[in-house]
Amino acid sequence: QVQLQESGPGLVKPSETLSLTCTVSGGSISSYYWSWIRQPPGKGLEWIGYIYYSGSTNYNPSLKSRVTISVDTSKNQFSLKLSSVTAADTAVYYCARARRGGSSHYYYYMDVWGKGTTVTVSS
């Protein structure tokens, strides 16, 4: 079955760029949407954005100016970059596979999740 694994630095300095990669194993990255979600310590979930395997993206309006999600189909990976980070960006970051579609009632749900990786923003 499909498995996702996040990787990247666990510590990032304020004002720098957070970079994470999600590696997809057990299946192809093609024909699906791929999302990033984060969870600050003791708080709820926040959707960051998605990328389709073809490269089209959609971001959370509150983060849009700082977020870039990209995909590398040859490596079965997709990545997250979040610029100008502050302590408020400290969180567990999850990658997930998403299903999207519908017409009159749109559906979008994340059916396979990685285990998450903790990123702390601190000098």
Place this chain on the structure above:
Amino acid sequence: QSVLTQPPSASGTPGQRVTISCSGSSSNIGSNTVNWYQQLPGTAPKLLIYSNNQRPSGVPDRFSGSKSGTSASLAISGLQSEDEADYYCAAWDDSLNGHVVFGGGTKLTVL
């Protein structure tokens, strides 16, 4: 402050039926389908219910979802101790070019 509104906590005794509500608006729940995620302590979220009332393979039929207008509910019947977790509702929101919105989460305690 989350776009979707959930009660912060809920509780029940083993065997009991509990429900968790999720309130939204016309741009999210009113227009699109609702999903529920279960997050056991220290683990990643898991898809519990999708498209309002569909269960992924492996999810017990004790879990059910419903939607009416701009609100949705998750029901858990025959409550078990292993159901103690955080539960989040989520939906696509049509505003601002479209994005996913979550509820703030409900911590379910099995007494």
